[in-house]
Amino acid sequence: MRKVVSQDGTTIAYEKAGDGPPIVLLNGAFRDHTIFDQLVPELAPHCTVYVYDRRGRGESGDSPGYAVEREIEDLVAVIGEAGGEAAVFGGSIGANLAVEAALAGAPITRLALHEPYYRVAGHRKPPADFMERLKAMLADDRRGEAAEYFLAELMELSPDTIAGWRRAPLWATNEANAHTLPYDTAICGDFEVPVERLAALRIPALVVNSDGTSDWLRDAARATAAALPEGRGMELPGSWHRIEMDVLGRVLAEFATT
Structure with a gap:
């Protein structure tokens, strides 16, 4: 894998594939860049695709005293390798991270999200402790x-x-x-959709969910899309928390290149 050094000195390992407008993919909990092994070939004919191991995983380094800001800096470092700005797709808690990065001013040109981990009214939050x-x-x-x-x-x-x-x-x-x-x-914060903060985010945004996912994930996706001034939602064929890769690839390629 290629390597880039984040702002705090942590080494972040990434891979690059394809040709075209750049798009960076952000994985969710438990996983590293290999979660996108089936998606990258769908995107590579249309985009230059960047995938990386988030800090503490795979071939990337880590540092003591975790902060969400460090993960945002990691993403910005990878975007730097992509030429200084890029579309970003975040899946699962990677979607929450992508949102936080965009709100912090990361050079994201287009924001695509798959079922962020928020809770809306009618769905319980994790325990306070x-x-x-x-x-x-x-x-x-x-x-x-x-x-x-x-x-x-x-x-x-x-x-x-x-x-x-x-x-x-x-x-x-x-x-x-x-x-x-x-x-x-930590990335999930209070698990609320940050409606007021999202109102200031003026970049094209797409929020997708599977037609076979959980009610709380579907409702979170719809609420997030509604809160984004330039956002739209889309329901795609799939299963729990997963969209069929060929369909997702086509949708993301069109979103990133138009």
Whole structure:
């Protein structure tokens, strides 16, 4: 992988593919850049695609004293490698990070989001002591327990679904990256759609959700699209928290290049 040094000296590993207007992809909880292995080939004929390991994951470095501002600086460093400005697509909590970066003035030309982790009226938030309990589990090196807690309380997965996740090959990655779950929790803030702040964001924005996703994710996507002055929402075919890659690729390529 290629490397770029973020503002605080942390090395961020990234990959570049394709040709055309630049687009940077931001992954969500547990994952690194490989989550986009199926999406990159769909975008590369139309865009120059940048994917990277968020700090603390994969081949990227980390630093003590996490702050959301550092992750925004990481994204800006990658955008710098892309020529100084780019479209950004954030999936899952990566969508929350993309929103925070845009609001902080990162050089984002177009903002595409997939099911950000907000809670709107009628849907419960994680417990008030969620972060405290999560950090306590990680301090005791109870990575598997921390991952399960995150899936249950933040992602609202059932015990049977979580048990299925534990049996899947990716579970080892979930535990390996569990130390970054407080990072993702911090990015979510109070879990409210930042309606007043979004009102000042004057860039083209697209918020997509799957037609098979959870009610809380669908409602969050719609509320986010409605709060963005130049935003629009779109429901696409897929399953829980996942859109069919060929469809998502076509939609993102059109959005990033027009």
